[in-house]
Amino acid sequence: MSMNEQLVDELPTQPLATMGTILVAGATGYIGGRLVPELIERGYAVRVMVRVESPEHAERWTEAEVVVADALVPEQVVRALEGIDTVFYLIHSMLYGLDKFENADILAAKNFCSAGKEQGVRRIIYLGGLGDARTTLSTHLTSRLQVADEFMQSSVSTTILRAAIIIGSGSASYEMINHLVRRLPVFLVPTWAKTTCQPIGLRDVIKSLVGVLEIPETAGKTFDIGGSDSLTYEEMLKTHAEILGKKRLFLRSPFSNIGFYSYITSLLTPVPAAITWCLMESVTHDVVCQENEILEWVPFRRISCKEALVLAISREEQDAVRTRWSDSYPLDHELAIKLHELSAAPNYSSSYSLVSIKTDDALFRSVIKVGGREGWFHSNFLWRIRGAFDRLLLGVGVSRGRRSESTLRVNDVIDFWRVEAFERSRLLRLRAEMKVPGRAWLEFRIDPEGERTNRLTVTAYYQSRGRWGRIYWYIFLPFHHFIFYDLIKQIEKRS
Numbered sequence: 001m002s003m004n005e006q007l008v009d010e011l012p013t014q015p016l017a018t019m020g021t022i023l024v025a026g027a028t029g030y031i032g033g034r035l036v037p038e039l040i041e042r043g044y045a046v047r048v049m050v051r052v053e054s055p056e057h058a059e060r061w062t063e064a065e066v067v068v069a070d071a072l073v074p075e076q077v078v079r080a081l082e083g084i085d086t087v088f089y090l091i092h093s094m095l096y097g098l099d100k101f102e103n104a105d106i107l108a109a110k111n112f113c114s115a116g117k118e119q120g121v122r123r124i125i126y127l128g129g130l131g132d133a134r135t136t137l138s139t140h141l142t143s144r145l146q147v148a149d150e151f152m153q154s155s156v157s158t159t160i161l162r163a164a165i166i167i168g169s170g171s172a173s174y175e176m177i178n179h180l181v182r183r184l185p186v187f188l189v190p191t192w193a194k195t196t197c198q199p200i201g202l203r204d205v206i207k208s209l210v211g212v213l214e215i216p217e218t219a220g221k222t223f224d225i226g227g228s229d230s231l232t233y234e235e236m237l238k239t240h241a242e243i244l245g246k247k248r249l250f251l252r253s254p255f256s257n258i259g260f261y262s263y264i265t266s267l268l269t270p271v272p273a274a275i276t277w278c279l280m281e282s283v284t285h286d287v288v289c290q291e292n293e294i295l296e297w298v299p300f301r302r303i304s305c306k307e308a309l310v311l312a313i314s315r316e317e318q319d320a321v322r323t324r325w326s327d328s329y330p331l332d333h334e335l336a337i338k339l340h341e342l343s344a345a346p347n348y349s350s351s352y353s354l355v356s357i358k359t360d361d362a363l364f365r366s367v368i369k370v371g372g373r374e375g376w377f378h379s380n381f382l383w384r385i386r387g388a389f390d391r392l393l394l395g396v397g398v399s400r401g402r403r404s405e406s407t408l409r410v411n412d413v414i415d416f417w418r419v420e421a422f423e424r425s426r427l428l429r430l431r432a433e434m435k436v437p438g439r440a441w442l443e444f445r446i447d448p449e450g451e452r453t454n455r456l457t458v459t460a461y462y463q464s465r466g467r468w469g470r471i472y473w474y475i476f477l478p479f480h481h482f483i484f485y486d487l488i489k490q491i492e493k494r495s
């Protein structure tokens with residue numbers, strides 16, 4: 001399967017010649033990032049909505065128009081919807097944490113309804129969560145259903161697709177299952193592991209979204225979408241273990257506290273606690289399609305959970321993961337400030353450099369391999385200890401790894417860092433997302449020095465005004481020389 005394989009080629013529907021510009025709201029997210037190339041390949045004019053301007057967007061979506069708007073700011077949404085025919089609404093604020101995302105999601109949906117009306121949008125297509133409103137649902141699922149209600153009550157025609165777990169390379173659910181099965185020889189199985197779920201393969205989600213777009217008669221309807229089989233969470237884990245050829249022992253557990261299991265899951269997988277909790281909070285209820293009308297409107301063969309898992313594993317093995325759950329990141333997160341946005345230079349920094357005869361390109365190709373499966377080339381145990389400590393404090397830890405082991409783009413995560421700046425053959429700046437009493441950055445820079453040599457420099461920047469921040473910096477400073485100098489030596493050696 002190639003990196004550019006088009007999923008929608010297998011659809012029974014045809015591109016609509018009469019379709020005006022399509023807005024994808026949530027294009028930087030996991031689903032949005034996969035949908036946009038499919039729409040473009042299908043010949044549609046696409047406008048992607050992003051929250052912040054970045055050169056990376058123009059590079060990533062050369063054939064789409066980019067509009068900057070925050071869904072929580074009504075006038076920005078009105079501007080984003082100007083001249084739009086149909087909206088794919090894929091906005092979600094799970095990383096805000098439970099107390100905040102509910103309100104943010106509903107407010108964002110309201111803004112789209114009123115702006116859609118004002119701008120004469122023909123249809124909104126919303127992908128939400130699958131759940132039975134009659135049972136006590138999790139905060140997460142309730143919020144997804146409330147957003148759906150908001151759209152259904154609005155005067156803009158809406159199509160709603162409701163999905164349970166989405167299995168695809170880079171999806172949070174897949175990474176949770178994958179890491180648990182690879183790491184744990186024994187599973188303690190609480191009673192809720194026997195509830196049933198109908199997961200759906202990512203490719204079938206994308207096909208369903210494009211399918212309903214191309215059938216105007218699906219406007220005003222709600223469809224449950226799922227894969228070809230339903231299974232319990234325990235069966236899902238067993239299926240995955242079977243695919244990987246791993247023998248795993250499943251033991252009944254009388255202990256069923258979901259908070260405990262979600263915390264342990266966050267410690268053992270790359271997915272942070274805020275997300276494992278959102279996804280696991282509703283595991284006590286069966287989440288299966290209540291109806292299958294979508295099969296009549298958009299008929300194609302849905303893949304099974306096992307097929308979806310096999311595809312996800314193979315995409316990962318080919319290092320061909322296009323989007324990942326970690327792509328989306330709330331901009332008002334306290335750590336989202338960029339180095340150049342600080343009002344003054346950070347108050348602490350330490351730099352280490354060496355001169356090399358290697359080309360800037362060779363050095364840079366080696367720099368961008370840091371972290372992930374390869375680790376940090378030297379003193380890996382120290383990075384892991386720092387990561388484990390972060391995890392205990394409910395931070396992201398180092399286990400988030402990377403989307404791809406060989407390629408990087410702005411906003412990708414590398415363990416507990418996020419790529420803030422990327423200038424080929426020149427600069428890679430990472431912003432810390434681990435728990436620190438302040439803000440931290442790590443910057444790799446390559447500068448020409450002399451006629452045939454280059455200087456490779458790594459600089460740690462740290463900004464903190466408090467006493468704890470100062471103590472933190474001076475505790476770690478002695479390790480910097482050891483870790484960072486060896487790091488650039490290894491980078492140079494491997495380049």
Ligand SMILES: NC(=O)c1ccc[n+]([C@@H]2O[C@H](COP(=O)([O-])OP(=O)(O)OC[C@H]3O[C@@H](n4cnc5c(N)ncnc54)[C@H](OP(=O)(O)O)[C@@H]3O)[C@@H](O)[C@H]2O)c1
Nearest residue numbers: 026027028029030031051070071090091092127166328329
């Ligand atoms: N992924 C799954 O497993 C799954 C399963 C079932 C249903 N769904 C549904 O599918 C939809 C998309 O999910 P996803 O996994 O793609 O979500 P995601 O990766 O979390 O992406 C969310 C998107 O929303 C954007 N966003 C959040 N707040 C915003 C705001 N105020 N203004 C503008 N953009 C904002 C984010 O932009 P930034 O990049 O700027 O943060 C990001 O592009 C959701 O409705 C979800 O409920 C997903």
